Amino acid sequence: MPQGLVSIRSEDCGVCHQAHYAEWKTSTHAHAWTDMQFQAELKKESSPFLCINCHIPLENQQEFLVEGLYDGDIYQPVRKKNPRFDASMQAEGIGCASCHVRDGAIIGTIGSDKAPHKVKKDPKFLNETLCMSCHNANAVVTPELVCTFQTGDEWAASSFHGQKNCISCHMDTLQRPLVFGMPVRTSHLHSFSGSGIPKVKGLVVKSLNGMAFYPSKIKEKIEVTDSIHYQLTLKNEFAGHRLPTGDPERFYLIKLEIMDQSSGKTVFTKTDRIGETWEWYPTAKKIADNNMNPGESRTFQLNYKPKTKGKYVIKSLVTKHRMDAKTAAYNGLTDEYPLFINAFEEELAVEVY
Ligand code: HEC
Ligand code: HEC
Ligand code: HEC
Ligand code: HEC
Ligand code: HEC
Numbered sequence: 001m002p003q004g005l006v007s008i009r010s011e012d013c014g015v016c017h018q019a020h021y022a023e024w025k026t027s028t029h030a031h032a033w034t035d036m037q038f039q040a041e042l043k044k045e046s047s048p049f050l051c052i053n054c055h056i057p058l059e060n061q062q063e064f065l066v067e068g069l070y071d072g073d074i075y076q077p078v079r080k081k082n083p084r085f086d087a088s089m090q091a092e093g094i095g096c097a098s099c100h101v102r103d104g105a106i107i108g109t110i111g112s113d114k115a116p117h118k119v120k121k122d123p124k125f126l127n128e129t130l131c132m133s134c135h136n137a138n139a140v141v142t143p144e145l146v147c148t149f150q151t152g153d154e155w156a157a158s159s160f161h162g163q164k165n166c167i168s169c170h171m172d173t174l175q176r177p178l179v180f181g182m183p184v185r186t187s188h189l190h191s192f193s194g195s196g197i198p199k200v201k202g203l204v205v206k207s208l209n210g211m212a213f214y215p216s217k218i219k220e221k222i223e224v225t226d227s228i229h230y231q232l233t234l235k236n237e238f239a240g241h242r243l244p245t246g247d248p249e250r251f252y253l254i255k256l257e258i259m260d261q262s263s264g265k266t267v268f269t270k271t272d273r274i275g276e277t278w279e280w281y282p283t284a285k286k287i288a289d290n291n292m293n294p295g296e297s298r299t300f301q302l303n304y305k306p307k308t309k310g311k312y313v314i315k316s317l318v319t320k321h322r323m324d325a326k327t328a329a330y331n332g333l334t335d336e337y338p339l340f341i342n343a344f345e346e347e348l349a350v351e352v353y
Pocket of ligand 2: 028029031032033035038053054055057094098099128130131132133134135166167170171192193194195196197
């Protein structure tokens with residue numbers, strides 16, 4: 001407990017740091033424990049006790065302390081009741097103290113002498129290595145269970161390395177007081193925006209956009225002997241890692257369609273996918289991976305020869321997904337769990353004469 005405080009619950013930090021708290025509340029970090037998908041996975045027999053260590057990293061958040069393993073088996077931990085267990089802190093997931101409390105002090109980058117709590121200035125601790133301690137894991141736990149988040153390695157290999165890092169991209173700077181009535185300082189947004197796919201239906205989250213979209217110009221009038229041409233280029237322009245990154249279940253769908261306006265029928269449709277494909281049984285194996293590297297572009301084309309004269313509409317839609325509907329159903333997730341958001345949408349009219 002840092003000197004000057006009586007609680008390290010995020011809710012209590014939020015009494016003074018109201019803006020930081022309100023932003024963090026909308027973040028995925030604040031949902032790392034209550035997340036329906038996480039809870040569903042945790043209940044599976046294949047999930048060992050150590051799953052919780054990045055999702056509720058503090059000792060007070062864990063109901064049991066693990067003192068060893070029977071027969072060295074990760075599925076048979078030796079557990080002891082934790083007398084300091086705090087259920088409301090557990091529900092907070094990755095809270096303020098996960099990143100800011102170490103050895104009885106609040107770690108900061110300013111070195112304020114105005115804080116009512118003990119402060120230790122340690123910018124080396126509060127840098128991207130903190131993020132990477134959870135966002136870069138490569139472990140084969142059992143043959144069917146692998147942990148694969150290489151966001152840190154992907155960033156280190158990108159041209160952003162040395163220019164921008166996890167914090168400069170995911171925690172925008174702004175000028176404001178850190179506590180009401182205090183002097184204005186350079187501060188950082190704490191909503192940790194990423195894909196922008198909310199964890200709970202109705203939760204308003206800010207989305208970062210890593211992909212830039214370049215749709216082609218089209219000919220608005222063509223002869224019936226001609227063809228409709230359209231193309232959409234996606235470029236991973238703004239993300240300092242591959243897209244998608246992290247969880248291997250994420251993907252993008254790029255759907256190009258042509259609708260005949262007189263009949264209302266779709267006369268052409270084509271869907272492409274960007275993401276990884278895994279086989280989980282009998283052993284976890286990556287089968288395909290066409291994630292886009294930082295700076296990489298990819299073009300999706302539509303060519304269609306209309307059979308009749310009339311009015312047509314080109315529809316292009318790019319969606320980004322947390323997981324597919326099959327995986328969601330398998331985990332018993334309901335409509336309350338948003339699976340995707342639209343990232344790009346366009347409709348263009350073509351007249352064929
Ligand atoms: C009673 C009010 C209060 C509470 C509760 C409180 N803080 Fe603070 N905190 C402050 C004030 C005041 C400052 C100094 C602001 C300034 O210098 O502009 C500060 C400064 C900070 C800083 C910046 C330190 C630096 O020098 O870089 C961090 C980080 C911080 N608090 C985190 C926390 C966390 C995490 C909690 C909960 C565990 C917490 N605070 C609880 C009032 C509070
Ligand atoms: C204690 C482990 C831990 C640390 C430290 C950590 N994260 Fe996370 N982060 C997570 C977990 C776990 C999730 C996902 C929670 C879930 O989906 O249930 C997550 C989610 C995110 C997301 C949201 C992804 C999305 O689209 O929903 C972003 C962005 C992110 N973290 C960035 C950061 C940054 C930047 C830092 C460093 C300042 C950081 N994280 C530090 C564990 C951590
Ligand atoms: C150059 C800026 C930049 C850097 C550096 C960067 N990110 Fe991102 N990151 C983004 C953007 C933009 C997105 C949103 C991608 C989208 O969904 O369009 C994103 C998305 C994410 C996501 C959500 C997953 C997804 O596919 O949308 C996570 C998690 C994440 N970043 C973590 C990190 C971590 C950890 C680091 C440091 C190792 C980091 N990022 C470095 C810009 C950056
Ligand atoms: C995932 C890690 C993480 C979590 C969770 C987190 N912070 Fe921070 N926080 C940071 C980092 C990193 C910085 C410093 C950024 C810098 O100076 O480069 C920071 C900076 C701060 C500062 C200094 C002023 C500023 O805005 O830069 C305050 C105050 C603060 N955090 C309070 C909080 C409070 C309150 C919570 C919980 C509601 C919280 N933080 C949760 C990582 C985190
Ligand atoms: C090394 C730290 C770490 C460990 C250990 C860990 N996770 Fe995570 N987990 C993360 C991070 C980081 C994310 C966010 C990744 C992202 O959004 O790209 C995450 C996200 C998730 C998500 C949300 C995925 C989504 O679609 O949004 C689930 C579910 C999950 N983890 C389950 C588990 C299970 C089950 C285990 C144990 C087998 C586990 N985690 C162990 C770091 C960890």
